[in-house]
Amino acid sequence: MSALPAVRGVMGYTDRVSYRPGDTVRLAVSTTAAGWRAELVRLRALAIPSAGVERRQERVGGVAAITGDGIDQRTVTGSYVRVDDLPGAGAAGLVVALAAMPTRPGADAQELLAHGRPEEGSGWAVGLDAGGRFTLRVATAAGPAEVVGPVPQAGCWYEVTAVIGGAAGGELALTVAPAGTFEANHVVRRPEPPATSRAALPGAPVPGSGPLHWACAGTDPRGAPVRPYDGRIESPVAVADATAAGSRDELARHPALLAHWDLAAAIGETGIARTALVGDAGPRGLHGTAVNHPQRAVRSSGWTGDVADFRFSPRQYAAVHFHRDDMTDCGWRFQGAVPLPADLRSGVYALELTDSDGAHDTVPVLVAPPEGTATAPLLLVLPTNSYLAYGNDHVGVDSPRTQIWSQMVPTLDDFERFRDARRELGYSLYETHADGSGVCYSSWRRPLLTMRERVYDHNAPVWQFTGDMQLVDWLDRTGRDVDVVTDHDLHAEGAGLLARYRTVLTGTHPEYPSLEILDAYERYVAAGGRLVYTGGNGMYWVTAYDPTDDQVIEIRRWGGTQAWSAEPGEYHLGFTGRQGGIWRFTGRAPQKTFGVGFVAAGNPGSSAGYRRVSTDPSVAWVFAGITGEHFGAYGVAGGAAGLEIDSAAPLLGTSPDAVVLATSVGHGDDMLEARENFNMTSRVLGGARNPRVHADLLLVPREGGGAVFSTGSIAFAGALYDLGGRTEVSRLLGNVLDRFVAGLPVLDTTV
Amino acid sequence: MALSPQDAWILDNRLKRLVTAELVAEAARPSGPCSRDLVEVMDFVRRNPDPDKPRYLIVSTPEGFAVGVRAPVRGAAPRLRDERRHATRDDAEHAVLLHRLRDYGVSW
Numbered sequence: 008m009s010a011l012p013a014v015r016g017v018m019g020y021t022d023r024v025s026y027r028p029g030d031t032v033r034l035a036v037s038t039t040a041a042g043w044r045a046e047l048v049r050l051r052a053l054a055i056p057s058a059g060v061e062r063r064q065e066r067v068g069g070v071a072a073i074t075g076d077g078i079d080q081r082t083v084t085g086s087y088v089r090v091d092d093l094p095g096a097g098a099a100g101l102v103v104a105l106a107a108m109p110t111r112p113g114a115d116a117q118e119l120l121a122h123g124r125p126e127e128g129s130g131w132a133v134g135l136d137a138g139g140r141f142t143l144r145v146a147t148a149a150g151p152a153e154v155v156g157p158v159p160q161a162g163c164w165y166e167v168t169a170v171i172g173g174a175a176g177g178e179l180a181l182t183v184a185p186a187g188t189f190e191a192n193h194v195v196r197r198p199e200p201p202a203t204s205r206a207a208l209p210g211a212p213v214p215g216s217g218p219l220h221w222a223c224a225g226t227d228p229r230g231a232p233v234r235p236y237d238g239r240i241e242s243p244v245a246v247a248d249a250t251a252a253g254s255r256d257e258l259a260r261h262p263a264l265l266a267h268w269d270l271a272a273a274i275g276e277t278g279i280a281r282t283a284l285v286g287d288a289g290p291r292g293l294h295g296t297a298v299n300h301p302q303r304a305v306r307s308s309g310w311t312g313d314v315a316d317f318r319f320s321p322r323q324y325a326a327v328h329f330h331r332d333d334m335t336d337c338g339w340r341f342q343g344a345v346p347l348p349a350d351l352r353s354g355v356y357a358l359e360l361t362d363s364d365g366a367h368d369t370v371p372v373l374v375a376p377p378e379g380t381a382t383a384p385l386l387l388v389l390p391t392n393s394y395l396a397y398g399n400d401h402v403g404v405d406s407p408r409t410q411i412w413s414q415m416v417p418t419l420d421d422f423e424r425f426r427d428a429r430r431e432l433g434y435s436l437y438e439t440h441a442d443g444s445g446v447c448y449s450s451w452r453r454p455l456l457t458m459r460e461r462v463y464d465h466n467a468p469v470w471q472f473t474g475d476m477q478l479v480d481w482l483d484r485t486g487r488d489v490d491v492v493t494d495h496d497l498h499a500e501g502a503g504l505l506a507r508y509r510t511v512l513t514g515t516h517p518e519y520p521s522l523e524i525l526d527a528y529e530r531y532v533a534a535g536g537r538l539v540y541t542g543g544n545g546m547y548w549v550t551a552y553d554p555t556d557d558q559v560i561e562i563r564r565w566g567g568t569q570a571w572s573a574e575p576g577e578y579h580l581g582f583t584g585r586q587g588g589i590w591r592f593t594g595r596a597p598q599k600t601f602g603v604g605f606v607a608a609g610n611p612g613s614s615a616g617y618r619r620v621s622t623d624p625s626v627a628w629v630f631a632g633i634t635g636e637h638f639g640a641y642g643v644a645g646g647a648a649g650l651e652i653d654s655a656a657p658l659l660g661t662s663p664d665a666v667v668l669a670t671s672v673g674h675g676d677d678m679l680e681a682r683e684n685f686n687m688t689s690r691v692l693g694g695a696r697n698p699r700v701h702a703d704l705l706l707v708p709r710e711g712g713g714a715v716f717s718t719g720s721i722a723f724a725g726a727l728y729d730l731g732g733r734t735e736v737s738r739l740l741g742n743v744l745d746r747f748v749a750g751l752p753v754l755d756t757t758v
Numbered sequence: 759m760a761l762s763p764q765d766a767w768i769l770d771n772r773l774k775r776l777v778t779a780e781l782v783a784e785a786a787r788p789s790g791p792c793s794r795d796l797v798e799v800m801d802f803v804r805r806n807p808d809p810d811k812p813r814y815l816i817v818s819t820p821e822g823f824a825v826g827v828r829a830p831v832r833g834a835a836p837r838l839r840d841e842r843r844h845a846t847r848d849d850a851e852h853a854v855l856l857h858r859l860r861d862y863g864v865s866w
Contacts, residue, residue, distance in 0.1 A: 008839060008840075009837060009838045010835060010837050010838075012835075013835060401833075404815065404828060407804060407806035407813065408805060410804040411804045414800070416804075416814055416850075416851055417815045418823070418847055418850075419815055419816070419826070420818040421818075424817070424836070427833060427836075428833050428834075428835065430832055
């Protein structure tokens, strides 16, 4: 077999999710070429080669191109905690105690806590050696000293106590005791007594200097964690007295206490408000800073299984989970700044990036209208949380299951090979870490290469951002003025933002709303607003923003159709404390506001068209100009009803006032019912034989003239093109938007 | 790691009986609905039941579509299975099926 050469390229990201006219866009670029150039363009359409759709864009006048020297910017992965100003061990020695739950013992040497670098002549480290054994290493004046403990069982807790004497001949001891409740441990272990390994210090300990690190030995000159750790650490204690003894609670009361990082203390009624802060309850206030979002609000060794909300028992969640592949901030150097004109129209823009070797990238720039204003009657809310959730996913290549789903072997062109090789850019929320735990954080502080025109997706020809550009394209081609905002804007501003518009459209797959976003939509329509839900499987996962950094979101997967499952008792979001999983199980099924909710998902071959079912004359205006009973059996994704589809469900909250206008018929067996919708196993899951597998096109009249029109399908936007002269779907959406914007009654009682 | 006992049974008692020259010819057709037998065969090999067997992908090259093998490490460069280039993606997809059937010792 022959190896393929690496693909060189250029890529970039900007400093914010959303901008306004007059803002400055800062750009970070990575390339091995000598230099780069970027110019601002307005994106009106992205190419969809399989449907014959061409890219349309134009350069923004009055904005000068920017250039920069090429930097091969490096991204480091791995979460850790840094604590400054910890004193080195003194003449009285030191005791360090913690509980640890390694998840990958034996996967290279790892450090749990390290102050200095014993191998370089100073400090101490408690960790795991390359064989997986617990170790305690200390630098002494006579050379390094080490004691070794047992190999832990992955996923199980241990109390680890390190004793470092203060002088030559003093004791060096490492005690490892199995710990953790039946519920907190991954497997049942044989009962074993604590194991203590002892040695005499060959020389006086050489105190560590510089910061104390959790989950690594420190960082290398590039900033990368050295000997990173996979697993959990629970509330370490450090006491400046080698004779100190007892439990960690007892050590925390010792008069020579140096520090007690009490992870339970960070938990409040609204979750963990300062996610990067690791607070020290000791006398010196040696607070730590977490880097790259190690997971918080996770079970610690004392979890008993009788509580699933960490806010109600912080001591059972006094731990942090580190992964050597965590990454929430590339930290690249920003080189360029593009001032947006004060009169720039709201819309989808991009920085068209070209390096001096000829490589290209298109970095999206999403521009909202000026603060407090609406500059169009229509508003499109781009679901940036969903872009984050799918950001940089490699599921199509990594998971054999997706080949069954898509019925295709993944195809990699040069761009996809470039993207595939950039794993350091962090995972999507559809993947798992190397230790098997689900990825629950995603960040905008990195290139999101899934938001590119050429991206391969195992789901469909276009997906998320590229799918939403179908709406941008259609609105532009049909001459409809529209403002564009993001999930982030809506979360921040709420219903007041929507209230400025006659009609609001969602994107094609707005799957990850925050509570504030759901509230905004509901308040808008309850106050007479008109909402068009132009998607499928929307408003599904409970999502929250980091309270100190809104470019990072969190989810916990359980109860839904899901790529991974949260650990038992870890269903609540650390960022807010709210129960995670799907909104349906918090009393907020999407059917309540939007009339429809997720029912099935399938590949493009299982898509279908709609059949008109409503003969109510008061809603006949929706079908004006559409003559046939069946429509929409075409489109970029094989049919207007496809990919992920939603249906009405009175049991889940669809209003009795809702009118089902049309329903999809003729799905293939690859359109499979979502797991949360059938309670027992079933032989009949596929759409060819399962009547529950259908999308409903639905109108919900609301109080005060408000209304919701829902398409119940991600693929709907792909049928807005004039493919083969079929225009019913385009005409239908136009009818709805025109009537909604005109403010005419949604139920026409004049007929 | 090899096939699980369950997959070994499925391979011997179902898959090998389903794969015929006619079924392989059906698989070579670029599109259209598949027979139930072909769906079962495709589903089996696509889920990569033996993790030690190659995990194929298709690489688009200037000369055509090549059959590649995914590296065991996430993100490492794929390798090309052979020097052959296929004129269409569908041709490469079919070539992958034939490789997979041979990997599992299926003849027809």
